[in-house]
Amino acid sequence: MLRKRVCIIVVGLLMLCQAMAGAEKGGAAPTKPLEKFVFTTVWTAQAEFAGYYVAKEKGFYQEAGLDVEIQHPSLTSSVYHRLNTHKTDAGMLALMSAIDLMGNRGAELVNIFQTSMNSSYVIVSRWGKNPATQQGMKVAVYNSEPNYLTMILDKREQMDYKFIYFTSNVNVFLSGAVDAMVVVSYNEYYQLKQANFKMTEKGLFRFRDHGYNIQENGVYVKRDYYTTHPQQVRAFAEASRRGWEWVARHPEEALDIVMKYVEADHVPTNRVMQRLMLQEILRLQQDAESGKREFRVRPDMVKKACSLMQEVGMLKREVTYDELMGREHK
Amino acid sequence: MMNPIRYVRQSLAAKLSLWVIACMVLLFIAALCILFFYSRQAVKQEAMEKATQTLEGTLLHVENTLHEVEVAADNMKWMVEKNINSPDSMFTFSRTILEQNPHLNGCSIAFDPYFFPSKGKYFSAYSYNGNDSIETEQEGNDLYEYYCMDWYLIPYLLERPYWVEPFREYDTGGIQITDVITSYCQPIRNQRGKTVGVLSVDLSLQWFSQTISAAKPFPHSYSILLGKGGTFLVHPDSTKLFYQTIFTPALEQPDTVLMALGDAMVGGESGYKVLRREGKNLYVFYKPFRHTGWSVAIVCPEEDIFEPYNSLQKSLMFIAIVGLLLLFIFCIFIIRRSLQPLKQLAHSAHRIAEGEYDEKVPDSDRQDEIGHLQQSFSLMQQSLAHHIDEMNHTTDTLTQRNHELQHAYELAKEADRVKTAFLNNMTDQMSHPVAVINAESDILHQNYATFTSEEMAAHVDKMLENTEAVTQLLNQLLDASEQGAPQQTT
Numbered sequence: 039m040l041r042k043r044v045c046i047i048v049v050g051l052l053m054l055c056q057a058m059a060g061a062e063k064g065g066a067a068p069t070k071p072l073e074k075f076v077f078t079t080v081w082t083a084q085a086e087f088a089g090y091y092v093a094k095e096k097g098f099y100q101e102a103g104l105d106v107e108i109q110h111p112s113l114t115s116s117v118y119h120r121l122n123t124h125k126t127d128a129g130m131l132a133l134m135s136a137i138d139l140m141g142n143r144g145a146e147l148v149n150i151f152q153t154s155m156n157s158s159y160v161i162v163s164r165w166g167k168n169p170a171t172q173q174g175m176k177v178a179v180y181n182s183e184p185n186y187l188t189m190i191l192d193k194r195e196q197m198d199y200k201f202i203y204f205t206s207n208v209n210v211f212l213s214g215a216v217d218a219m220v221v222v223s224y225n226e227y228y229q230l231k232q233a234n235f236k237m238t239e240k241g242l243f244r245f246r247d248h249g250y251n252i253q254e255n256g257v258y259v260k261r262d263y264y265t266t267h268p269q270q271v272r273a274f275a276e277a278s279r280r281g282w283e284w285v286a287r288h289p290e291e292a293l294d295i296v297m298k299y300v301e302a303d304h305v306p307t308n309r310v311m312q313r314l315m316l317q318e319i320l321r322l323q324q325d326a327e328s329g330k331r332e333f334r335v336r337p338d339m340v341k342k343a344c345s346l347m348q349e350v351g352m353l354k355r356e357v358t359y360d361e362l363m364g365r366e367h368k
Numbered sequence: 369m370m371n372p373i374r375y376v377r378q379s380l381a382a383k384l385s386l387w388v389i390a391c392m393v394l395l396f397i398a399a400l401c402i403l404f405f406y407s408r409q410a411v412k413q414e415a416m417e418k419a420t421q422t423l424e425g426t427l428l429h430v431e432n433t434l435h436e437v438e439v440a441a442d443n444m445k446w447m448v449e450k451n452i453n454s455p456d457s458m459f460t461f462s463r464t465i466l467e468q469n470p471h472l473n474g475c476s477i478a479f480d481p482y483f484f485p486s487k488g489k490y491f492s493a494y495s496y497n498g499n500d501s502i503e504t505e506q507e508g509n510d511l512y513e514y515y516c517m518d519w520y521l522i523p524y525l526l527e528r529p530y531w532v533e534p535f536r537e538y539d540t541g542g543i544q545i546t547d548v549i550t551s552y553c554q555p556i557r558n559q560r561g562k563t564v565g566v567l568s569v570d571l572s573l574q575w576f577s578q579t580i581s582a583a584k585p586f587p588h589s590y591s592i593l594l595g596k597g598g599t600f601l602v603h604p605d606s607t608k609l610f611y612q613t614i615f616t617p618a619l620e621q622p623d624t625v626l627m628a629l630g631d632a633m634v635g636g637e638s639g640y641k642v643l644r645r646e647g648k649n650l651y652v653f654y655k656p657f658r659h660t661g662w663s664v665a666i667v668c669p670e671e672d673i674f675e676p677y678n679s680l681q682k683s684l685m686f687i688a689i690v691g692l693l694l695l696f697i698f699c700i701f702i703i704r705r706s707l708q709p710l711k712q713l714a715h716s717a718h719r720i721a722e723g724e725y726d727e728k729v730p731d732s733d734r735q736d737e738i739g740h741l742q743q744s745f746s747l748m749q750q751s752l753a754h755h756i757d758e759m760n761h762t763t764d765t766l767t768q769r770n771h772e773l774q775h776a777y778e779l780a781k782e783a784d785r786v787k788t789a790f791l792n793n794m795t796d797q798m799s800h801p802v803a804v805i806n807a808e809s810d811i812l813h814q815n816y817a818t819f820t821s822e823e824m825a826a827h828v829d830k831m832l833e834n835t836e837a838v839t840q841l842l843n844q845l846l847d848a849s850e851q852g853a854p855q856q857t858t
Binding site (some may be wrong): 176181202203204205207208209210212213214215216228231232233234235306307308310311313314 | 513516517518521522525526530532533596597598599608610611612613615616617619620627630631634
């Protein structure tokens with residue numbers, strides 16, 4: 039009799055512990071098996087992807103029924119290549135990159151989640167002068183990036199820039215080998231500050247301030263996947279949004295999670311840089327007009343991006359908003 | 369144990385000793401302050417020279433090696449440019465430079481895309497110094513566009529030799545390199561003087577790290593190496609290597625001293641600055657490399673630099689404190705000894721005050737003030753003793769006279785008493801006959817008209833009789849006063 043009572047108590051305690059563990063993770067454990075979902079970011083581990091890391095670590099994906107694996111691209115395998123070869127279910131792409139792939143290469147992509155609401159691109163002049171007034175200067179641009187806005191600016195304004203393609207870091211700029219460099223405001227911009235390069239606003243050209251404010255990174259899936267996995271896609275988007283909203287409320291804790299991924303990937307950075315990056319990423323998520331984090335693609339920006347690209351011959355055909363959002367098929 | 373304050377109040381030796389010590393302390397403080405100031409300056413100067421010498425020695429050692437690398441590359445560049453139309457010979461050249469310079473990690477002789485049409489878009493003859501042998505390959509493909517790498521791009525654009533910031537090669541297949549390397553890169557020019565490629569020789573950063581880290585002039589000092597942008601290339605904290613620059617902490621927390629140090633180092637200056645970290649001062653001595661744009665520094669904790677000074681300070685303070693203590697004890701001993709006669713004098717005075725006027729004051733053959741005091745005190749004691757004797761004699765005499773006077777007083781008092789008794793007796797004896805006389809007088813007065821002659825005569829006779837008695841008594845009284853010692857009469 040006593041033994042029976044002890045067993046009942048022990049079982050009860052175990053169930054209580056399990057329920058508490060489930061509660062700590064934010065809810066009851068899902069009743070059905072988790073669906074595998076592979077997501078590839080657009081670059082190596084950094085605070086730019088904090089929301090996704092948080093969604094994984096805090097169990098938001100799990101609660102949504104997904105077992106998400108976060109991968110980072112390499113030089114041997116770009117995001118689009120991975121999407122195309124089904125090595126990843128979803129991947130991050132810039133809006134103009136997606137438009138380029140869809141409009142020029144016939145890629146069938148659908149945007150399922152948008153974080154960036156603003157352009158982060160900046161041209162930094164080493165001479166402290168407005169880069170948009172310095173024709174013929176040597177401008178360093180990332181080899182792995184299409185650099186759409188810089189090319190568009192060059193052609194529209196007939197800047198006659200000499201583009202110098204480089205692979206990584208800001209040394210080519212710091213060495214004095216080029217006159218200017220295209221950076222993003224959340225990464226290389228702070229790398230230059232970290233190297234104590236004396237920047238003045240006069241020597242910066244922020245695209246968003248000069249009529250070139252085009253959204254950037256979002257998450258894309260192939261159209262066929264979008265059609266056959268609507269629930270998973272929606273679940274991933276919602277959990278990712280939850281992750282980003284949590285980041286906005288708990289930036290320092292989010293940074294702890296980011297550093298875990300950064301250190302696991304041996305990325306040569308530090309917490310100060312990642313904190314600055316995260317702060318800027320969160321700022322870029324705020325819509326320029328509403329001031330809110332809207333997590334959506336703006337139709338006007340899609341139209342504008344297509345218009346600019348077509349104007350300089352970068353785009354064969356317009357990609358509509360509906361097409362980008364999977365409502366229309368061309 | 370006696371209260372120290374009370375002891376000092378009661379002891380002239382302690383007071384004098386304290387005054388002496390106080391003066392000595394002030395003198396010591398002044399002397400030591402001057403000594404410590406100049407010692408500190410001297411120690412600091414010596415430490416700075418030591419650190420600077422170590423820094424210069426390290427710099428020289430490293431720069432010699434860098435110079436060797438530059439010379440090897442410059443020499444090979446000449447060969448390459450002379451044989452610029454022979455692509456296959458580039459592999460030989462890249463091997464040769466490694467064979468001749470075994471401390472080099474690798475060598476790339478790379479050209480512009482399609483410079484050799486037969487070789488395709490990419491041509492870079494690369495040799496790597498493996499553990500046992502030299503491996504050679506043609507590097508460059510769609511995944512490794514070498515002409516976009518710093519080692520190719522920067523010297524190409526600058527059109528001059530350039531030391532590239534240390535980097536880790538990508539894993540692109542082919543020869544696997546795990547070292548962090550730095551490269552000396554020379555632009556390759558064709559006959560027309562146009563830059564068409566880059567010759568790059570690689571040196572492992574590990575060699576730098578070991579050489580620079582070995583520069584340790586003080587037990588807790590350490591060395592750092594900064595790249596052109598302030599990146600930590602050598603640092604005892606491996607978490608900072610390549611991950612941070614010297615300016616990183618100042619991105620969020622303004623730190624003017626750190627920024628000044630970083631600016632000075634990155635700007636190619638020599639000198640030293642003092643930083644404050646975790647409550648301690650750090651002296652940072654820095655010097656630039658001539659050609660690479662890097663800067664090496666030795667960081668010395670202040671406690672290391674001033675260790676000899678601190679030891680000297682502690683030793684001197686210890687000696688001063690012990691010395692003052694011993695001096696204090698010695699002073700007390702000497703002064704007490706010197707003042708011992710005063711104690712004896714005080715004891716003698718105390719005894720004399722108690723009435724021991726014959727108390728002998730100890731003799732002294734000292735000729736100083738104490739000796740004079742003792743002699744004077746002795747004279748005083750003798751004189752006092754003599755005077756006391758005289759006084760005692762006089763007192764005795766007076767005492768005797770006093771007794772006599774007392775006796776005479778007693779006699780006088782007795783005589784007075786007797787006189788008074790006699791007078792009283794006489795008065796008593798007179799009172800009856802006077803009363804009779806008064807009574808008879810009253811009777812006569814009242815009855816003189818009625819009395820007969822015989823009655824009147826009887827009363828007058830009675831009055832005459834008592835008058836006679838009073839007269840006799842008065843005569844006795846007169847006789848007694850003439851004689852001076854009244855006799856008792858009945």
